[in-house]
Amino acid sequence: MKLLVIAVSAALVNNVVLSRFLGLCPFLGVSKSIKTAAGMGAAVIAVVTVSSSICSLLYDYLLVPLDLVYLNTIVFILIIAALVQFVEMVLKKKSHALYESLGVYLPLITTNCCVLGTALTNVQDSYGLAESVVNGFGTSAGFCIAIILMAGIREKTQYNNVPESFKGMPIVLLTAGLMSIAFFGFAGIM
Amino acid sequence: MADKKESMASRGRERLYNGIIKENPTLVLILGMCPTLAVTTSAINGIGMGLSTTVVLLLSNTLISMLRKFIPDRVRMPAYIVIVASLVTVVQFLLEAYVPDLYDSLGIYIPLIVVNCIILGRAEAYASKNPVFPSAMDGLGMGLGFTCSLTILGMIRELLGAGTFLSDGASAVFTIPQSVYTPANIFILAPGAFIVLAFIIAIRNRVIRKNQEKKARESRKESA
Amino acid sequence: MKNPIVKDAMRLFIITLISGIILGFFYDLTKGPIAAQEEKTRTQAYQAVLPDADKFEAAADTAYSTDIEAQMRPFLNEAGYTSDSITGLVIASTGGKYSGVVVTVTAHDGYGGDIQFSVGIKPDGTIGGISILSISETAGLGMRAKADPSFLSQWTGMKQDSFDLVKSGGDPASGTVDAISGSTVTSKAFQRGINAALIAFKNLQDNGISTAGGVTIG
Numbered sequence: 094m095k096l097l098v099i100a101v102s103a104a105l106v107n108n109v110v111l112s113r114f115l116g117l118c119p120f121l122g123v124s125k126s127i128k129t130a131a132g133m134g135a136a137v138i139a140v141v142t143v144s145s146s147i148c149s150l151l152y153d154y155l156l157v158p159l160d161l162v163y164l165n166t167i168v169f170i171l172i173i174a175a176l177v178q179f180v181e182m183v184l185k186k187k188s189h190a191l192y193e194s195l196g197v198y199l200p201l202i203t204t205n206c207c208v209l210g211t212a213l214t215n216v217q218d219s220y221g222l223a224e225s226v227v228n229g230f231g232t233s234a235g236f237c238i239a240i241i242l243m244a245g246i247r248e249k250t251q252y253n254n255v256p257e258s259f260k261g262m263p264i265v266l267l268t269a270g271l272m273s274i275a276f277f278g279f280a281g282i283m
Numbered sequence: 284m285a286d287k288k289e290s291m292a293s294r295g296r297e298r299l300y301n302g303i304i305k306e307n308p309t310l311v312l313i314l315g316m317c318p319t320l321a322v323t324t325s326a327i328n329g330i331g332m333g334l335s336t337t338v339v340l341l342l343s344n345t346l347i348s349m350l351r352k353f354i355p356d357r358v359r360m361p362a363y364i365v366i367v368a369s370l371v372t373v374v375q376f377l378l379e380a381y382v383p384d385l386y387d388s389l390g391i392y393i394p395l396i397v398v399n400c401i402i403l404g405r406a407e408a409y410a411s412k413n414p415v416f417p418s419a420m421d422g423l424g425m426g427l428g429f430t431c432s433l434t435i436l437g438m439i440r441e442l443l444g445a446g447t448f449l450s451d452g453a454s455a456v457f458t459i460p461q462s463v464y465t466p467a468n469i470f471i472l473a474p475g476a477f478i479v480l481a482f483i484i485a486i487r488n489r490v491i492r493k494n495q496e497k498k499a500r501e502s503r504k505e506s507a
Numbered sequence: 508m509k510n511p512i513v514k515d516a517m518r519l520f521i522i523t524l525i526s527g528i529i530l531g532f533f534y535d536l537t538k539g540p541i542a543a544q545e546e547k548t549r550t551q552a553y554q555a556v557l558p559d560a561d562k563f564e565a566a567a568d569t570a571y572s573t574d575i576e577a578q579m580r581p582f583l584n585e586a587g588y589t590s591d592s593i594t595g596l597v598i599a600s601t602g603g604k605y606s607g608v609v610v611t612v613t614a615h616d617g618y619g620g621d622i623q624f625s626v627g628i629k630p631d632g633t634i635g636g637i638s639i640l641s642i643s644e645t646a647g648l649g650m651r652a653k654a655d656p657s658f659l660s661q662w663t664g665m666k667q668d669s670f671d672l673v674k675s676g677g678d679p680a681s682g683t684v685d686a687i688s689g690s691t692v693t694s695k696a697f698q699r700g701i702n703a704a705l706i707a708f709k710n711l712q713d714n715g716i717s718t719a720g721g722v723t724i725g
Contacts, residue, residue, distance in 0.1 A: 107618075107619070111473060112473045112645075113321070114316070114317050114318075114320045114321035114473070114476070115317055115321075115395075116317070117316035117317050117320065118314070118315075118316055118317070118400050121313065121316060122313075163372065163376075163530070163534050164372075164527075164530065165394075166368050166371060166372050166375070166394040166397060167365065167368040167369060167372060167526070167530070170364055170368050170397050170398070171361065171364065171365070171368075174360065174361055174364055175361075203360075203364075203398075204398045204400050204403055205398070206317045206395045206398040206399075208398075209394070209395060209397065209398050210391065210395055213391055213394055213395070214391065214620075217391065217620065218620045218621065256485075257488075257489075257492065258485040258486070258488040258489040258492065259481070259485045259488075260488075261488075262313055262481075262484055263481040263482070263484045263485040263488070264481070266477045266478070266480050266481035266484070267477065267478060267481040269477045270474040270475070270476075270477030270478040270481065271474070273473045273474040273477060274469075274474045277472075277474075280692075350522070353518060354518065354522070355511075355514065355515040355518050355519070357515055358515045358516070358518075358519045361519060362518075362519055362522050365519075365522055365523050365526050366522065366526065368526075369526035369527075369529060369530050372530055372533075373529070373530065373533045376533050376534060376536075376537040376541070377533075377537060379537065379541050379544070380537040380540035380541045380544060381540065383544045383548070387641070390643055468648075468689075472645070472648065
């Protein structure tokens with residue numbers, strides 16, 4: 094039950110992008126078409142879920158016993174960078190089709206703050222392994238939902254007549270603002 | 284010799300101008316959006332975040348430029364990440380020890396400076412290819428440009444959303460009386476961040492477009 | 508021919524090693540000031556919730572100073588407060604005479620994670636005040652618990668076994684308090700946390716718990 098609450102709250106109520114502002118760069122940058130957005134979303138789900146579990150294990154069984162908690166930022170980011178590299182290598186070897194579709198987004202994920210952000214929140218809220226994995230999955234699923242919705246809206250509004258000064262980033266930010274208002278509705282289910 | 288010094292100074296100035304105005308990281312390059320939107324619920328938070336990032340950016344650009352011949356090309360990304368993450372952790376310790384209020388209000392966004400795209404972006408695009416002094420100035424310029432945008436955004440959101448100006452949580456420089464303007468809470472909340480930034484960028488776009496049109500008209504007149 | 512991978516790895520290792528050493532140095536340097544800051548925040552919070560007291564001490568029995576959570580857990584679970592922990596207890600005295608306790612509560616049911624606050628309770632069960640130690644709720648909504656003192660001050664000077672939350676029109680003197688509008692989750696976390704502190708207080712009385720200096724609860 095508690096795990097379900099964590100998952101729902103991470104995915105919808107406290108949506109990473111729209112209420113916690115994590116992972117905005119890919120959200121704004123790679124949301125031009127649904128196809129690329131879905132690819133990015135899937136890659137993020139994979140990396141965040143796995144990195145959450147590894148970081149949580151390392152923190153509980155290595156950093157805490159050795160009294161090196163203060164090194165957590167540096168350890169987590171190295172784990173994430175290594176993991177991304179590893180996923181890229183595996184995909185390249187095993188599934189070329191998947192690599193073709195996800196490959197370009199993988200290097201971008203290292204600097205996606207929702208990955209490091211989730212690893213740090215897990216530690217901050219003293220989540221155990223199961224909770225961390227669920228929180229990681231929920232958070233990244235929330236990212237995936239938000240970026241696909243955004244891409245859908247952008248595809249529809251591509252040919253709309255937008256005021257000259259609002260073309261490009263401003264109209265995307267306004268759309269994100271309205272989506273964020275809509276996501277407030279989910280607060281009611283808590 | 285004097286010439287070289289002169290060119291160094293002018294190069295530094297050019298870098299500062301580039302970072303603050305011409306390629307302002309937030310408004311033009313649209314980099315480092317997460318802290319930009321997340322912590323700007325008040326002007327003080329914006330300044331705090333901006334300056335912390337500036338310190339990291341200045342030091343990381345300097346160090347990476349100094350080590351640019353030592354860092355092997357193939358493992359440069361992990362090397363940059365290690366350097367930046369260490370600097371961020373040091374800044375985090377210093378804030379926690381000496382400015383605890385700011386540390387509390389910036390929270391998780393301090394360690395997240397590591398993944399601020401501006402820092403790795405500048406390391407890769409500028410510091411890894413240029414001498415120390417211009418790299419340091421580049422970091423300083425970009426950092427100050429970032430700080431300016433964050434402060435402006437924070438000020439507007441605070442004024443519209445809480446009705447205060449430069450409040451530090453307890454007391455403000457001035458507060459708009461409730462009878463004149465009732466603060467609209469939404470500007471402090473997430474949607475307000477997106478909407479205010481959209482308008483700031485739109486206004487900047489408009490000013491630049493008008494300037495260009497004016498220049499184009501003038502040059503047409505001259506040629507005629 | 509020397510393997511270039513080994514050379515790259517060596518250089519990366521050197522950078523990491525130096526970074527680690529520098530970090531350790533700064534950690535040692537700032538450890539003292541950080542601990543001092545935390546201590547200061549705590550003392551200020553104690554002073555704010557029980558302004559009349561002049562001395563705050565931990566209980567001499569470590570079961571009630573460092574392991575207070577384990578002692579109080581059964582009572583809280585019995586009353587249904589499973590998402591609140593009692594994480595601290597100090598005994599206040601005025602001129603060497605017992606004048607109340609400060610119970611530190613960590614509420615795990617906040618909207619943005621844990622909320623930690625101290626509740627000052629006078630010997631007769633009257634709440635002296637509530638002071639927030641750490642909170643990370645939504646800015647502009649839940650954060651108003653900290654920014655707007657009118658929410659927490661509802662409890663100050665009230666004496667009840669427990670408090671209930673209402674939308675508006677609450678009367679603290681008869682046990683109902685107003686929620687922060689739009690922040691039910693945060694308000695509820697505080698209300699339940701404060702009730703948990705009151706339960707802890709009730710169970711601490713008449714146990715003869717005293718400080719090293721001989722100040723006894725009850």
